[in-house]
Amino acid sequence: MEMMEKAEYITSEVEDMVVLRNIVKRFGKVVASDHVNIEIKRNEFFSLLGPSGSGKTTLLRIIAGLEKPDEGVVILEGKDVTNLPPYKRNIGMVFQHLALFPHMTVFENIAYGLRLRKFPEDEIKKRVYDALELVKMPPEVFAGRKPSQLSGGQQQRVAIARALVTQPAVLLLDEPLGALDLKIRQHMMLELKRIQRTVGTTFVYVTHDQGEALVMSDRIAVIHEGRVEQVGTPYEVYEKPRTKFVANFIGESNFFEGILRNGAVETSFGLIKVISDIQSGKKVVISLRPERIKVGKAAGDAENRFEGKIKEIVYKGDVLIVMVALDDVEVKVNVPTTHPEARKLEEGEIIAVGWNAGDEAGVFELEAE
Amino acid sequence: MSWMESLIDFVRKYRLLVALLVLGPPLIYLAIYFFAPFLITILYSFGFIGRRGVITWEFTIKYYQQALRWVYLKVFYNSVVLAAITTVGSILMAYPVAYFIAVKAPKKWKNLLVVSVMVPYWVDFLLRTYALMNIFTMLKMMFTYEAVIIGMIYDYLPFMVLPLYANLEKLDKSLLEASYTLGATPLKTFLKVTLPLSKPGIASGTILVFVPAIGEFIVPSMLGGVSVTTIGTLTWDLFLKFHNWWRGAALSILYIAVVLVTLIIYMRKVGELEI
Amino acid sequence: MSIRDKVMGLYSAFVYAFLYVPILIVIVFSFNESRTLGHFTGFSLKWYQVLLEDKVVWVAFYNSLNVAVITTLVSLLLGTLSAYGMIRLDIGGKGAIDSLLYVPIIIPEIAEALSLLLFYKFSGYDLGWLTVLLGHIAFDISFVYVVVRARLAGFDRSLEEASLTLGANEVQTFLKITLPLSMPGIIAAALIAFTLSFDDFIKTAFTTGPGFQTLPLIIWSQSARGGVGPELNALTTVIMAISMTIAYIYARLTMEKQ
């Protein structure tokens, strides 16, 4: 105990708010966190993105101190907190199912952390009201209500106010929008972003929804089977995925397999020119976004040009999704409805598709099976 | 605050000791006043304990042989028959009621209807059976087998309604609608959808009624007098009238064996018991 | 409502009548002026007057209450401890311990009662207040355990975790979150423990000795061989009123949880 209290501060104005160093966490045979290294900066909106069961919640709970890592170190504001319980870390958390105390009013819920910190009662009132204003809940209306008398979106706001009112260094959010309707969810995404900019607190946001992560985050860590696949800005993880998993999980992608030789990949339907520094002779997979493929005349002068039969056309309002068969491979192409040839496309017709080397989202080496 | 922290530290460090402190007292209590008595009963039934509680170390199965004599087997048989009639009777009475509360009753009545079944559930059989004595005396039905059967169903009915209701309440009502849209009549829907899905509820209720009904003492004794003998009345007489504890112990162990076998079969086939 | 639904409603009404009419009859005839059963000759409180003046009844009432209250307190403590331990402690062998705690509910009362009697005889207890009390507690612990455990199991663990992240330590969290939220379960358990003990007959009959009588024992001994009468109706009405009121509060509490 004693030793931990005196844990050193490297500096009070550290740039990295949260540092996870070589975190390993096992549940029986499951490795929920597999040597995770992440640095989250001050004032950053940072997302942990990955499919369900990939280990996002576990990482968040390790930062919160609700779970103890088997190996590795957790540093908050430059201070090693690995062995500190949650209530000695300067954090706030918004739980997946919100966890508002059902036996307390909205006011009491938000005041809970302040009372524990022994603030004077008038200061508590002021801060609770400010917090409610911040999340756009008129205090005169809502302070006295019980959580059960609030809508899902309102409960959400109270949970955020409760977690922020103690002015934590980091706010941890575990899929907080998961239970909301699409409309409210989209609205709350913008709200969260606004709140984060207003208070300037570092947000660590867990989600399995790439849309949420791309819209809100400054940076994203893509998690897969307990490992960090890639850390980067939304632009980087979308346009420059570092692994096949990232390319597949974020956005949509066509995948073509083949052998890489002299800057081109030999696939079952022909040679595809790519830009890649992978060694010649390796088995690789190309990831190509549907919106990067041109059709008809526009494909005419592309470095990679193929012809195939249109198998299916799906109208999606702003785009047509066109499935084109190239030999045994089906390619998905997004054609904007404003495309000059869009109206003329018909199922069963032969059409040209094309793209240039470098248009691919990435070329990934396949491990030998 | 520091005593709190040291307490928390203590809990963290000595997890097993804390478990012992928390779970120890209730388990020790049950060991002494619940499980040890059963052990003693087994010892009595094999004759290990003689008059005035003296340990004799004489193993004998003669009390079991006595308990398995024809007269006693007949009592066993009578008890099982009575319990079976009780179970069937209470299913017939309870099922429509449980179905009505769960599916048909207006929402605002639902709670009241369930609570009205729960209240008698918790009142001791002695009082409720006594209540029946008034009516049977008026009807001059006291000390008849019919009175015993009606009394048994009367007492055990809530034990059947509640698990059935709990089950039917969970039934997804849209399944019934789906069945109607597929062209099934209400009767067909009941037979092909509702009834099969409520089997676990029927099973739970059957266990809650059948098992204790075999050993029922209060009803046959108060309403049947000397005309109806069951395991319950026999046990009572052996213990409190004839003080033949050894034979009574053997009889009771046999009864418990029947109970446990029934329960184990149930658990294997259906799973958890809801109370 | 269709005809079919109406028939079902009528049938249900009949079953509810079946459950409650006998109880109503007891109550009605406890206020009957004359002894004759089946004829209500006039309203009178005289049988309650008789009860009030009956010393034996008063002693039995005191005994019933005494046993029920102590049973409730002790089984509440032990049952809640075990429920809390089973839910929160991270130890092996929980399945086995859970089964052990369930056994007293499953074993028929008469089998338990006679084994207690044998145990007391064997260990040389003097039958009476203490032996009755010890037996009631053994039985009630399991009921408290089941009720409180169900409440705690339905309890969202993240409420406690939220409290920890808001700066409360484990003890503060227990006092401010866990305890208040499990209170309805604990109260429900207390009510059940009380009724089960207060009107218990079989276990009491087996484990009591000369000189220690409870209310149900009076009803038993006086109603033997068909002895129905207005005094007994009055006494039964009183005990049932207590038991049913408490059972009603319990039922309401349990329903609210849903």
Ligand SMILES: Nc1ncnc2c1ncn2[C@@H]1O[C@H](COP(=O)(O)OP(=O)(O)O)[C@@H](O)[C@H]1O
């Ligand atoms: N308390 C636990 N006990 C056992 N396994 C767990 C526990 N918590 C998480 N896991 C396992 O760890 C893996 C990661 O879980 P989690 O962090 O909840 O994933 P996510 O939040 O990304 O859906 C999963 O396989 C899950 O089953």
Ligand SMILES: [Mg+2]
């Ligand atoms: Mg999760």
